[in-house]
Amino acid sequence: MGLRLDQRLFSKVTVVFAALVLSLFNRVLVSTTGSTFNDAVHITAIVGESVVFNCQVEFPAEHPVPYVLQWEKKGLDIPIFIWYDNYPTHSGSGYEGRVARVSQDSPYGLASLNLTNIQESDQGWYACKVVFLNRSPTNKNGTWFHLDVHAPPKFVTIPGEVQYINVGDSIILNCQAVGTPTPEIVWFKDATDVQPTTTVGIFNDGTELRISNIRTEDIGDYTCIARNGEGQISHTARVLIAGGAVIMSPPTNQTKLEGEKVEFTCGAKAMPGNVTVRWSRDGAFVKSIASLETRVTIKKDGSMVINPVSADDSGQYLCEVSNGIGDPQSASAYLNVEYPAKVTFTPTVQYLPFRLAGVVQCYIKANPPLQYVTWTKDKRLLEPYQQKDIVIMNNGSLLFTRVNQNHQGRYTCTPYNAQGTQGSSGQMEVLVRKPPTFTVEPENMYQRKISESVEMHCDAQEAEGTQKPKIQWQRRDGAPLPKGRHSIHGGNITIENLRKTDFGYYHCVASNEVATIVTTTHLVVEGTQPHAPYNVSANASETTVTLQWLPGYSGGPDYKQDYTIWYKEPGMADWSTIPVTPSGSTQVTINRLTPDTTYEFQVVGKNALGDGMLSKVISIKTLAAVPLTVAKKTSPAPPVTELPPPPSDDVVDYSDLILPTESSGATLYPPVFRPKGPKPGPPRNVSIAEVKNGFVISWQAPLERAHLVRYYVINYKTDGIWRTLNKAQIRAEDTRYLVKSLVGGRTYYFRVVAYSLKSFENSEEIKFPVPARVKHKAITAGVVGGLLFFIVAIILSVCAVKICNKRKRRKHEKAYNMVACRITDARNGGQIPGTSQVPLKKITGEELASC
Numbered sequence: 001m002g003l004r005l006d007q008r009l010f011s012k013v014t015v016v017f018a019a020l021v022l023s024l025f026n027r028v029l030v031s032t033t034g035s036t037f038n039d040a041v042h043i044t045a046i047v048g049e050s051v052v053f054n055c056q057v058e059f060p061a062e063h064p065v066p067y068v069l070q071w072e073k074k075g076l077d078i079p080i081f082i083w084y085d086n087y088p089t090h091s092g093s094g095y096e097g098r099v100a101r102v103s104q105d106s107p108y109g110l111a112s113l114n115l116t117n118i119q120e121s122d123q124g125w126y127a128c129k130v131v132f133l134n135r136s137p138t139n140k141n142g143t144w145f146h147l148d149v150h151a152p153p154k155f156v157t158i159p160g161e162v163q164y165i166n167v168g169d170s171i172i173l174n175c176q177a178v179g180t181p182t183p184e185i186v187w188f189k190d191a192t193d194v195q196p197t198t199t200v201g202i203f204n205d206g207t208e209l210r211i212s213n214i215r216t217e218d219i220g221d222y223t224c225i226a227r228n229g230e231g232q233i234s235h236t237a238r239v240l241i242a243g244g245a246v247i248m249s250p251p252t253n254q255t256k257l258e259g260e261k262v263e264f265t266c267g268a269k270a271m272p273g274n275v276t277v278r279w280s281r282d283g284a285f286v287k288s289i290a291s292l293e294t295r296v297t298i299k300k301d302g303s304m305v306i307n308p309v310s311a312d313d314s315g316q317y318l319c320e321v322s323n324g325i326g327d328p329q330s331a332s333a334y335l336n337v338e339y340p341a342k343v344t345f346t347p348t349v350q351y352l353p354f355r356l357a358g359v360v361q362c363y364i365k366a367n368p369p370l371q372y373v374t375w376t377k378d379k380r381l382l383e384p385y386q387q388k389d390i391v392i393m394n395n396g397s398l399l400f401t402r403v404n405q406n407h408q409g410r411y412t413c414t415p416y417n418a419q420g421t422q423g424s425s426g427q428m429e430v431l432v433r434k435p436p437t438f439t440v441e442p443e444n445m446y447q448r449k450i451s452e453s454v455e456m457h458c459d460a461q462e463a464e465g466t467q468k469p470k471i472q473w474q475r476r477d478g479a480p481l482p483k484g485r486h487s488i489h490g491g492n493i494t495i496e497n498l499r500k501t502d503f504g505y506y507h508c509v510a511s512n513e514v515a516t517i518v519t520t521t522h523l524v525v526e527g528t529q530p531h532a533p534y535n536v537s538a539n540a541s542e543t544t545v546t547l548q549w550l551p552g553y554s555g556g557p558d559y560k561q562d563y564t565i566w567y568k569e570p571g572m573a574d575w576s577t578i579p580v581t582p583s584g585s586t587q588v589t590i591n592r593l594t595p596d597t598t599y600e601f602q603v604v605g606k607n608a609l610g611d612g613m614l615s616k617v618i619s620i621k622t623l624a625a626v627p628l629t630v631a632k633k634t635s636p637a638p639p640v641t642e643l644p645p646p647p648s649d650d651v652v653d654y655s656d657l658i659l660p661t662e663s664s665g666a667t668l669y670p671p672v673f674r675p676k677g678p679k680p681g682p683p684r685n686v687s688i689a690e691v692k693n694g695f696v697i698s699w700q701a702p703l704e705r706a707h708l709v710r711y712y713v714i715n716y717k718t719d720g721i722w723r724t725l726n727k728a729q730i731r732a733e734d735t736r737y738l739v740k741s742l743v744g745g746r747t748y749y750f751r752v753v754a755y756s757l758k759s760f761e762n763s764e765e766i767k768f769p770v771p772a773r774v775k776h777k778a779i780t781a782g783v784v785g786g787l788l789f790f791i792v793a794i795i796l797s798v799c800a801v802k803i804c805n806k807r808k809r810r811k812h813e814k815a816y817n818m819v820a821c822r823i824t825d826a827r828n829g830g831q832i833p834g835t836s837q838v839p840l841k842k843i844t845g846e847e848l849a850s851c
Helices: 007-024 774-827 845-851
Strands: 039-046 049-051 067-073 081-084 097-099 113-115 125-134 140-158 164-165 172-176 176-180 186-187 200-203 208-210 218-226 231-241 246-249 254-257 260-265 265-270 275-279 296-298 304-305 313-324 327-346 349-353 358-360 363-367 373-377 378-380 390-392 398-400 410-415 427-434 436-439 444-450 453-456 458-461 470-475 486-489 492-495 504-511 516-526 534-540 545-550 562-568 578-579 587-589 598-605 611-614 618-621 651-656 670-677 684-691 692-702 711-717 736-739 747-755 760-762 766-769
Touching: 039 049, 081 097, 097 390, 140 218, 140 231, 164 486, 176 218, 186 618, 200 358, 246 313, 254 260, 260 327, 275 296, 349 358, 363 410, 373 390, 444 453, 453 516, 470 486, 470 736, 545 562, 545 598, 562 587, 562 766, 670 692, 684 747, 684 766, 692 747
Parallel strands: 039 140, 164 231, 254 327, 349 427, 444 516
Antiparallel strands: 049 113, 067 081, 067 125, 097 113, 125 140, 140 176, 172 208, 186 218, 200 208, 218 231, 246 265, 260 304, 275 313, 296 304, 313 327, 327 363, 358 398, 373 378, 373 410, 390 398, 410 427, 436 458, 453 492, 470 504, 486 492, 504 516, 534 545, 545 587, 562 578, 562 598, 598 611, 598 618, 651 670, 684 692, 692 736, 711 747, 747 760, 747 766
């Protein structure tokens, strides 16, 4: 036995060798003579793990002797492992490299076996056998082991990821899995478990999902889940109507460094499968973009490759797939290209305006964003933070707050970001020159009436050694100048046929290479409706909102402006309106609002020409109702008068406790309980009919609790809030009401409200469009009445003139008579003693005739 056998040869004859040795010494293998299945060791393991079968060796008389170790698996004819000292070990088929004897210094017995990378087929009974070659056998060497191998689920059959079908067809989705314990199969559709119906069923222990007579609502993602105690796995199949292409692997956003390679996926499937893929950026096909043409590739699977990427490649890329059926499907992704900060342009000369603020630009691109910029002046490092009149702007440019001659020189800039820098700019010659000046400025304000024209003047002059400034006109609010109605000649602008929208501030802008200067004028257009109020603000309480605003232009000094408030709850279609009083006030309080509710408000002005423009919408929420608490008493309360018992039909609610106070602030009054009781039923069958002298609204008493009705009220509205129609309460026994005047051509909404002693209930609303002829009758009556009034007025005027003329004639005649008589008396020498006046006397008609 001292021969050295070739290991490979020996591994093939090990079993034969062991049999010969055993036969030679006439020894009987000690198997499990002292062990039975009942006292066997049970071991559980998971696929892929390792286990140790712990088997002890008890030597005769406790003295080590040579022995042969053999491990068998029940059901296999050849042992899976044989070991004998100084000889190569034998590993059975399928166990090569996975079985080995434990090391002698391990805590396990000398005959223990280490089984690694456990497979499901390893499950079963294992026996440890030890044979002493020169000693009598013992009954203690040998043990039975049972290995249970647990495995998580593993699919053996799955449906395709996409299933194309036609409406009305049937389909079977087969999903089978293996594992230990045996996996359970469950099905989901779009994250909801599948419920069997007449057309959907689950068969064969859950492995088959069958759908017959496919409908549109059956389209979706079907997921089968296989699960056992060791884990679960899932697979999703998308059931689609045969037709257009579907993107299965859309592109995702990516960030790359300039110079790297980027690839965007766009995998698609279709039925039929002749899918075409088109990539675009900003609506242009990538192959038609000059900067990309030589660097972009579209692969057969639809992927797009850009190699290398440049800074200008950043943007949104759109993948569009189609097979000619239906609309193309698309998906997009963003490419973010990072690069060190760099200077994109270096002007050879830049100008600064003397004694004004000026900027020396550093034209930069950076991704990630710019972090900082360093500057040099005349080849020396410039420290802007140490000079009070120089500031580095966020874009890296230099801002000179007040330019002087010392700021002239040669400058360079170097930008930096998280990726570093691509270098400095070239030298820039910075020259200090005087800015242009205005020689003609527009007036501070131009006032014109609507439809008139206006001419606004402006001109500027350059400083010595600079270019003549260019004159432009702009609106301060950024709106364009009126198209077709304005013209600019030199520096003057003319606007014809003025409109309300021309109202505002205008800039005259003069610019050259040194500086840009601006002067402003205000154009006022009179004779228009008011402009929109602005700076609207609000304060809220539980049930009120107080609004304040600044008035817009009223339309001219000859026009007075009044305001109306529009308000509603968000989501409601109809606005309610409230006129603002007193006239011209710019503040108003809206009452009777609901606590803890958001309202929207707008303010509109109105003058004699009509309604103006609405202000911007402002939203505010009323405060939540605060539960009433009992105030601390500052003086004794008077005795509480016992309240009368409530009517038998009502229930008193003692939860609302109201404690009024006197002017001194002391709580002195007894509590008042707000009763509430059952409501009457709603009025029924509300209708409206036209009669000779107006319209009759009729209804029927409630079916339920009609005995509670005390009176009725009729509400109406057109496009605003509900208002009360009747001036007095309508008695409970009356179910008709005559309305004498409704505006023709307008639509009304009516409802009847039944009131009990302490509650009420509304009927259903009815809609009633008033015929337009009613309006025509009113107009005709008004015209006829107006004409009659005019005729009567003329007659009365003529009579009044005649009466006045007659009275005037009489007065003149009387005065003439008196004067005539005075003259006669004077001729006769009559005189009032002591005066120079001639006394008057009453004369007869004959005397008057003689005079």
